[in-house]
Amino acid sequence: MQFASAEAEQKYATLAAQLAEAVIAFDFDGTVSPIVEDPTQAHIHPDAADVLIELAPKVKALAVVTGRPARQVLALGGLEEVADRLAASGTELLVHGQYGNEHWTSSHRAIIGPRPPVGLATFLRELPKLLRDHGASEAYVEEKGLAVAVHTRRVSDPQATFERLLEPMRAAAEAHDLTVEPGKQVIEVRAPGMDKGLVIDRLVDTLGAKAILFAGDDLGDIEAFEALDAWAAEGLVTLKVCSLSPSDAGESALQSLADVVVDGPEGVIALFRSLAHASS
Ligand SMILES: [Mg+2]
Incomplete structure (x- = not known):
């Protein structure tokens, strides 16, 4: 992983030290699953489940924040199974699908969402x-x-x-x-009116988080990064992670805004693993 600055590296260390108060939130495509030709085949990184299970008992909550329908990420992420394995940890896995219009939690296991927009x-x-x-x-x-x-x-x-x-x-x-x-x-x-930044705000508010990490890879993640900046100004510990995949050809809209740039889903999983280990 590549930190943007010494300050960013310090943010990582502070987050690792306060992990119990932290929400670990992340996008799905390009972040924990590879960008592939056929989006129906974008399965989560093979080590993701084990790493999430390892991280879960050490954090406040885990949250997937994606543009995809929740149903798809549950399937592509094998998240029902992750939820089964998480149950003993007492930590929840949350899924905010369709930019936060749908939500699902590992304790309730039902997708809640609105009707399609009128137009x-x-x-x-x-x-x-x-x-x-x-x-x-x-x-x-x-x-x-x-x-x-x-x-x-x-x-x-x-x-x-x-x-x-x-x-x-x-x-x-x-x-x-x-x-x-x-x-x-x-x-x-x-529909207008919802974005990943609002999901971040909702997560922090409802969970009373004192720290938040968000990992993303694309334009739709910028609002989440901006929300982290606003929470940082309020005194929260934040860490903005940019996942840079080979298909990005060395460029991502998030790169210049990130505290740390990692090497695609492989790098995101490695960062989660290092956080889990840093706190034990
Ligand atoms: Mg993405």
Whole structure:
């Protein structure tokens, strides 16, 4: 792991010393699971379960904060099984799916979420024409229930297609009171009013955390980083972790904002492991 500064390294040490008061929150794709061609195959890092079980009794809570539907990360993360193994530790694993619109806890095991936003059905009906008009008919449309994601990763010219689509999709989304969330070769359209930063605020408030770590890899994680900055100003111990994957080609939107940059999911797992060991 690479610390941004001596101060950042000190933040890590302080967090390790106050781990019992800390929430360990993390994104899923690109952070604990690799970015792969087929998003349905983005299984969690094979060591993640063991490391989370090891870390759990030493922290206040573990929380997945993701744009994916909670149901998908429960499956791809094997998180029901992690929850079974966690039960004895007394620590909860929380899943905040669809940018916090859905939540699940290891003690209740039910996904709680709102109804889809009103404009989404109309947006979806208009989407095929929008894609055709911008030469993006082959883009993969993923209906997520509360949102829709247009993936350009598998089209012949992923980045150019992404750039062609972003503004027209933003305009169409706004016309239906929806918002866009751009990511790595994916543009998601969803209800406004929720983001990962608000999830962080909710976690800190409801759990009474005195320290919080957040690990992420993409644009949608910036609000979470900003929330950590705001909590740091309030005196909380915070640590912003950027997961940099080989597919990022050495660049991530989060890199310059992070306290520590690690080597993809492998590096995130290693950091969690080192925290678990630092406190024992
Ligand atoms: Mg991600």
